[in-house]
């Protein structure tokens with residue numbers, strides 16, 4: 001049966017629920033590695049509790065954390081996907097409907113409210129929420145959906161600085177470390193640290209956000225950026241904040257950088273933190289209605 005909007009809604013619902021219940025294998029493996037090498041007894045115990053929490057959530061169909069987050073979708077439209085027949089606006093509405101359905105049927109806590117009145121429609125949706133980020137690919141017949149319920153404790157720890165070019169790479173490193181020091185235990189460490197470098201202010205933050213979608217443990221293909229990631233990870237873990245900020249060797253599971261060229265008078269840096277639960281889920285919906293699930 002060819003793809004239709006109902007299939008997109010049901011897939012969006014399934015992705016939201018799966019992302020809240022199951023961690024991607026790369027994040028689980030990173031937590032297990034951190035647990036195995038942690039030297040501080042209390043930090044080891046906290047990491048062990050996190051791993052046990054994952055098992056309970058998985059076996060009993062519970063949420064890993066009470067925060068249902070801000071629903072974020074990345075959508076990549078393949079050239080052969082029938083977007084004209086379905087309509088881009090209608091697909092965005094189908095994604096929001098999937099979020100509302102998951103919220104009503106699970107049921108989930110609604111974490112989304114009006115920015116001024118703070119009125120909560122109890123749907124986890126509202127103006128411009130879910131966040132939907134579109135890209136259009138040159139090939140393929142699929143609509144690729146990736147979903148992240150971005151936790152608030154970590155999202156509140158987002159930073160942007162327009163550094164002067166003279167600050168150089170040293171300035172970039174100092175800013176990232178300052179952000180991690182300011183965040184302390186608030187983003188529920190060990191975190192996945194997303195860093196955006198270059199572009200304009202908005203693109204720079206988008207790059208930091210893009211970085212945290214990459215599987216943990218996968219270095220940037222550019223060797224210079226990969227070296228920067230490794231240097232920053234080592235420095236961040238030397239702070240000793242540790243799991244949940246209570247001391248230990250593992251303050252971050254990974255640092256991931258994305259970069260763009262920038263203006264000769266600018267040196268923008270953005271930092272976004274993803275909490276230990278690092279939740280995300282993905283699916284590929286083909287034009288013929290087949291759905292493949294992954295991360």
Ligand code: SF4
Nearest residue numbers: 065151153154188275
């Ligand atoms: S920051 Fe993450 S782990 Fe902490 S409360 Fe929010 S969603 Fe949960």
